[in-house]
Amino acid sequence: MSSLPEHFLVELSSFADGAPVGGGGWIERVNPADVSELVGRVEQVDVEGATVAVEAAHAAFLEWRRMPLSGRCELLLEAADSVASSGEELGPLLARELGKVVGDCRGEMGFAAACLRWCVEHAEQALAEHVIDDDAGRLIVTPVPYGVVTAIVPWNAPLILSILKVAPALVCGNTIIVKPSPIAPLAVTVALKLVADRLPPGVLSVVHGGPDVGETLVAHELVRKVAFTGGGVTAIAVGRAAAATITPLVLELGGNDPALLLGDLNFTDSMMQRLIFGTFLTSGQVCMAAKRIYVARHRLDEFIDRYISVAAELLILGNPLDPQVTIGPMASPQQRTIVEELVADAVARGAVAHCLGTVASGVDLESGWYLRPTLVSAVEHSSPIVQREQFGPTVPVVAYDSLDEAILMANDSEFGLASSVWCDDEDRAFEVARSIEAGMTFINCHNRAGMSLRAPFGGVKQSGFGREFGLAGLSEYLQSHALHAPTMARPGAAPSAANSYPGQ
Ligand code: NAD
Numbered sequence: 350m351s352s353l354p355e356h357f358l359v360e361l362s363s364f365a366d367g368a369p370v371g372g373g374g375w376i377e378r379v380n381p382a383d384v385s386e387l388v389g390r391v392e393q394v395d396v397e398g399a400t401v402a403v404e405a406a407h408a409a410f411l412e413w414r415r416m417p418l419s420g421r422c423e424l425l426l427e428a429a430d431s432v433a434s435s436g437e438e439l440g441p442l443l444a445r446e447l448g449k450v451v452g453d454c455r456g457e458m459g460f461a462a463a464c465l466r467w468c469v470e471h472a473e474q475a476l477a478e479h480v481i482d483d484d485a486g487r488l489i490v491t492p493v494p495y496g497v498v499t500a501i502v503p504w505n506a507p508l509i510l511s512i513l514k515v516a517p518a519l520v521c522g523n524t525i526i527v528k529p530s531p532i533a534p535l536a537v538t539v540a541l542k543l544v545a546d547r548l549p550p551g552v553l554s555v556v557h558g559g560p561d562v563g564e565t566l567v568a569h570e571l572v573r574k575v576a577f578t579g580g581g582v583t584a585i586a587v588g589r590a591a592a593a594t595i596t597p598l599v600l601e602l603g604g605n606d607p608a609l610l611l612g613d614l615n616f617t618d619s620m621m622q623r624l625i626f627g628t629f630l631t632s633g634q635v636c637m638a639a640k641r642i643y644v645a646r647h648r649l650d651e652f653i654d655r656y657i658s659v660a661a662e663l664l665i666l667g668n669p670l671d672p673q674v675t676i677g678p679m680a681s682p683q684q685r686t687i688v689e690e691l692v693a694d695a696v697a698r699g700a701v702a703h704c705l706g707t708v709a710s711g712v713d714l715e716s717g718w719y720l721r722p723t724l725v726s727a728v729e730h731s732s733p734i735v736q737r738e739q740f741g742p743t744v745p746v747v748a749y750d751s752l753d754e755a756i757l758m759a760n761d762s763e764f765g766l767a768s769s770v771w772c773d774d775e776d777r778a779f780e781v782a783r784s785i786e787a788g789m790t791f792i793n794c795h796n797r798a799g800m801s802l803r804a805p806f807g808g809v810k811q812s813g814f815g816r817e818f819g820l821a822g823l824s825e826y827l828q829s830h831a832l833h834a835p836t837m838a839r840p841g842a843a844p845s846a847a848n849s850y851p852g853q
Contacts, residue, residue, distance in 0.1 A: 358387060358388070358389055358390075359388065359389030359390070359391075359442065359535050359539075360389060360390055360391075361389065361390075361391040361392070361534075361535060361538045361539065362391065362392045363391070363392055363393060363394050363398065363402075363538075363554075363555060363556040363557050363558075364538075364542060364545065364554060364555055364556075365394075365398070365401055365402035365405050365406075365526070365551070365554035365555075365556060366401070366402070366405035366408075366409075366550045366551045366554065367545070367550030367551065368550075369392070370392075370394050370398045370401060370402065370556065371392035371393070371394060371398065372393075372394055372395045372397065372398050373392070373393030373394045373395040373398060373557070373558050373559075373562065374392075374393055375390045375391065375392055375393065376390060376391050376393055376531045376534050376557055377389075377390045378390065378391075378446045378531075378532075378533070378534060378535060380445045380446070380448075380717070381447065381448035381677070381678040381679065381680055381681075381717050381718045382445075382448055382668045382669060382670075382677060382678050382716065382717040382719075383668075383716045383717055384716070384717055384718070385716070386445075388442070388445045388446045388535065389442075389446070389535045391534045391535060391538055391557050392557070393556075393557040393558045393559070393562070394556045394557065394558050394562055395558070395561075395562070396561055396562060396565045398556060398558070398562075399556055399558060399562045399565040399566050399569075400565060400569065402526045402554045402556050402566070403497060403499075403526065403565075403566065403569045403571050403572060404571065405550070405551035405554060406497040406524040406525065406526055406551055406552070406554060406571075407496065407497050407524070407571040408551055409524045409549055409550065409551030409552045410494075410496050410497060410523070410524045412549060413519075413522060413523075413524055413548075413549060413552050414494055414522040414523075416522075418472055418473065418476060418520075421472075421519065421520060421522065422469045422472060422520065424547050424548055425465050425468070425469050425516070425519060425520060425544075425547075426465070426466065426469055427547045428465060428543065428544040428547040428548070429461075429462040429463075429465035429466050429469075430462070431543040431544070431546075431547065432458050432461045432462045432465070432512075432540055432543055432544060433458060433459060433461075433462035435458050435539070435540060435543055436455040436456075436457075436458035436459055437455065439454075439455075439457075439458055439536045439539055439540055440452075440454040440455030440456075440457075440458065441454070441670060442454075442535055442536045442539070443457060443507070443508070443533070443535075443536035443537075444669040444670055444677070445669075445670070446533050446534070446535045446536065447504065447505075447507075447532070447533045447536075447669075447680055448632065448669055448677040448678040448679060448680050448717070448718065449505075449631050449632075449669055449677055450669045450674055450675060450676070450677050451669055451670050451671075451672065452672065453630065453631065454536070454669075457506060457507075457508040457509050457536075457540075458508065458540060460508075460509050460512070461508050461509065461511075461512040461516075461540065463802065464509075464512045464513060464516045464802065465512065465516045465544075467516075467802040467803075468516040468517050468520045468823060469520055471820060471823060472520040472521065472823070474820065475492065475521065475820060475823040475824060475827060476492050476521065476827070477492075478490065478491045478492070484836060485835065485836055486833065486834050486835040486836045486837075486838075486839075487832075487833070487834045488831065488832070488833050488834075489831070489832040489833075490829050490830070490831050490832075491829070491830050491831075491832065492521075492824075492827035492828070492829055492830075493522075493827065493828060493829075493830045494518075494521050494522035494523040494826060494827060494828075495523055495573035495574040495597075495826065495827075495828060496523060496524070496571070496572075496573035496574075497523070497524055497525070497526070497569075497571050497572050497573055497574075498514070498518045498523045498524070498525040498526070498572070498573070498574045498575070498576060498826065499525070499526050499528070499566040499567055499569075499572050499574075499575045499576070500514035500515065500518070500525055500526070500527045500528070500575075500576045500577075501528045501563055501566070501567070501575070501576070501577045501578070501579065501587065502514070502527065502528070502529055502530060502537075502578050502579070503530050503532075503578055503579045503580075504529075504530035504531075504532035504533035504680055505533075505631055505634045505635060505636075505680070506631070506635070507529055507530065507533045507534075507536065507537035508536065508537050508540050508541075510578045510601075511527050511529065511537055511541060513817040513818065513822065514527070514576040514599075514817070515527065515541070515544065515553060517817075517822050517823045517825065517826045518574075518576075518826045519548070519552065519553065520823070521823060521826040521827050523573075523574070523826050524551060524552045524553070525552075525553055525554075526553075526554045526555070526556060526566055527541060527553070527554070527555045527556075528555075528556055528557065528558065528562065528563055528566055529555065529557060530579075531557065531559075532680050532681060533680070534557055537555075538555050538557075541553065541555045542555070560586065563587070563590075564586065564587075564590040567587055567590040567591050567596065568590040568591065568593045568594055568596075569594070570594050572594070572596055573596065573597075574596065574597055574598075574599075574825075574826065575587065575591050575596055575597070575598050575599070576598070576599040576601075576815075576825070577598060577599070577600050577601070578600075578601040578602075578636075579601075579602065580602065580603055581602050581603055581811055584600050584602050584813070587600075588600075598814075598815065599807075599813075599814070599815030599816070599817070599825050600808075600813035600814055600815060601636070601806075601807060601808065601812075601813050601815070601817060602636075602764075602766070602808060602811060602812050602813040603636060603738045603740075603764060603766070603811075603812060604636045604637055604638075604640070604738060604764045604765075604766025604767060604808065604812050605640045605641065605736070605737065605738045605762050605763075605764040605766075606637060606638060606639055606640050606641070606764075606766060606767045606768050606769070606787070606795065607639075607640075607641050607642075607643060607758070607759035607762070607768050607769075607785070608624060608627065608639040608641070608642045608643065608768070608769045608771065608795055609643045609755050609756070609759050609768070609769065609770050609771065609781070609785070610642065610643065610644050610645070610648075610652070610771045611645070611752070611770070611771060611772040611777070611778070611781065612645035612647070612648060612752075613772075613773070614648075614771050614772055614773060615773055616648075616651065616652060616655045618659055620771065620793070621655055621656060621659035621660075622659060622663055623793070623794045623795070623798060624639060624642070624656075624771070624795065625656065625659060625660050625663050625664065625705075626663070626796065626797075626798070627639040627769070627791075627794065627795030627796040627798070627799075628640070628642075628742075628744045628795070628796075629660075629664055629675075629676055629705075629722055629742055629744075630796055630797060631677075632676055632677060632678065632679050632680075632720070632722075632741060632742045633688075633722070633739070633740065633741045633742040633743065633744070634679065634680060634684070634740050634741060635796060635797075636766055636767075636812075637766055637767040637789070637795075637796055637800075637806075638795070638796055639744065639769060639795040639796065640738060640739060640744060641735050641744070641745055641747060641759075642744060642745070642746040642747070643746075643747050643748075643749050643755045643758060643759060644746055644747070644748060644749070645748070645749060645750075645755075646748040646749065646750055649726070649746070649748045652746065653703065653724065653726055653746065656705075656724055656746075657703055657705065657724065660705040660706050660722070660724070661705070661706060661707065663675060663706065664676050664705050664706025664707070664722050665706060665707055665708075665709050666706055666707070666708050666709065666712070666714075666719060666721065666722070667708060667709030667712040668709070668712060671709055673709060674709050675706075676706065676722060676742065678717040678718045678719045678720070679718045679719070679720055679741060679742070680718070681718065682718050684740060684741055685718050685720050685741065687739070687740070687741065688720060688739055688740070688741030688742065688743055689720065691733060691734045691737065691739050691743065692723055692725060692734065692743050694732075694733055694734065695725050695728055695732055695733070695734040695745065696725075698728075698729070698732055699727060700725050700726065700727045700728040700732065700734070700745070701725070701726050701727045702723045702724075702725050702743075703723060703724045703725075703726065704721050704722075704723055705721070705722040705723060705724055706721070706722055708721075720741065720742055721742070722742035722743065723742070723743045723744075724743075724744055724745075724746060725743060725744065725745040725746070726745075726746050728745045728746070728747060729747070730747050730758045730761070732745070735747060736762070738764065752781070756781070756784045756785070759785055760784075760785065760786045762810075763810060763811045764808070764810060764811055764812045765786045765787045765788060765808055765809035765810040765811075765812050766787060766788060766789070766807075766808040766812035766813075767787055767788065767789040767790070767791060767795070767796075767799075767806075768782075768785045768787040768789070768790045768791070769790060769791040769792070769793075769794065769795040769799070770782045770785065770790060770791075770792055770793075771792075771793050772792075772793070775792060775793070778792045778793065779792065786809060786810065787808075787809060787812075788805075788806065788807045788808045788809050788812065788816075789804070789806055789807075800818070801818070801819075802818060802819070803818070803819050803820075804818055804819055805817075805818055805819040805820075805821035805822060806818045806819075806822075807821075837849070
């Protein structure tokens with residue numbers, strides 16, 4: 350792709366089998382920072398187009414699977430280089446379609462390249478055969494790919510959440526179809542096309558479409574695994590569609606992450622910065638954002654003062670293309686309304702909403718889906734703003750009287766995605782972290798800063814099942830094939846052994 354001017358209308362197609370596909374009309378996307386600006390459009394497929402993509406992925410599977418691992422790795426490393434060098438061009442496009450600050454958007458391309466390289470480096474380990482050859486016989490357990498994988502992804506980190514499925518699936522020998530969200534369809538399509546262009550046709554396809562297309566990509570009998578990231582209501586529809594063909598799932602769903610601050614924690618500037626970014630990155634529209642903060646009652650007033658004063662420096666609301674801005678508009682007016690209503694409801698129940706940060710000069714907050722970030726205090730643990738995933742730029746702070754009470758409240762949620770424990774004594778923090786019901790507990794940080802390519806990430810309870818990142822994330826795209834020759838089946842074995850139970 351040649352250098353793109355900052356403001357241009359992007360027109361893209363879905364692609365399958367190495368060629369454009371369409372037939373389902375167009376998705377148009379405006380800029381959340383200036384809703385009068387049309388950023389671009391992408392052509393969707395209809396159900397027939399989705400079927401074409403599945404059949405192409407199935408046709409490509411045999412050759413891709415048979416290619417030596419070194420061959421797949423070579424192509425994926427070339428793809429990583431292409432994506433890494435696209436950040437300067439695609440970062441601004443992603444910022445304009447999503448409202449996420451441009452530095453974070455460029456970071457998506459960097460992360461995608463790193464994730465591809467990590468999966469390549471660890472593929473041999475994940476694909477290693479386990480061989481036992483002893484008196485009982487010969488057993489070979491060999492990891493094999495599933496075949497065609499469907500990946501359905503949301504909008505808040507469209508390339509990151511795609512590549513977390515694409516990279517492990519492809520390196521393990523599967524082929525894959527990605528269906529992005531209509532809320533951020535553009536940059537992810539261009540970035541994944543850079544990857545697909547390095548691979549044989551059909552190995553990686555990207556198709557856009559509505560729920561009918563999504564469910565076709567899940568329920569098709571040639572699809573052998575589905576990786577879904579999104580909300581719980583959609584996950585139920587996806588689960589029903591997958592049940593029709595007994596297709597296994599990875600579900601990465603919502604969260605309502607608690608951040609538990611122990612009573613003797615030092616409220617330093619850097620600690621506060623980590624906590625504030627842990628909530629307000631991408632305007633709080635992150636599954637693993639800190640969404641409820643628990644503070645010892647005797648430290649509450651001090652906490653609120655420090656939080657507000659550090660946020661005043663850190664949170665600059667404005668146009669995501671402005672490099673000084675740290676928080677942009679929300680991605681949709683519907684989600685903004687949900688957050689506004691949750692804050693208004695909390696205030697009506699007696700809570701106090703503290704407006705945080707500043708507004709960058711010259712920004713007209715009426716031109717886009719902006720919402721001033723808030724900290725909500727004097728709030729009960731049972732309040733909807735604490736109990737629900739708000740998915741926006743607000744966070745409640747709840748007082749606790751004992752550590753046991755704090756742990757009970759932290760665990761009192763239908764969700765269990767991430768969480769954090771904050772304590773200057775790291776050993777004590779680890780000890781408390783063991784009591785938290787979640788797939789991930791960060792220590793003294795929360796959200797992106799606490800992630801690692803080697804640390805498995807995923808939920809418990811209604812936050813889903815299955816893992817991304819790490820060796821566990823690679824293993825999601827492999828199933829085991831056991832090859833077994835028991836000794837009793839060898840020539841000359843005693844007839845009495847012909848029908849015995851194992852181990853006898
Ligand atoms: P969503 O559930 O509305 O949409 C997710 C995807 O599903 C989109 O691509 C959408 O087009 C598609 N879809 C919609 N209906 C479908 C159907 N019937 N069949 C198949 N596909 C269908 O979620 P969203 O609003 O895009 O994302 C927000 C949610 O995602 C939040 O709850 C957030 O916490 C969660 N999330 C989780 C993680 C994680 O790793 N656990 C990461 C990011 C976001």
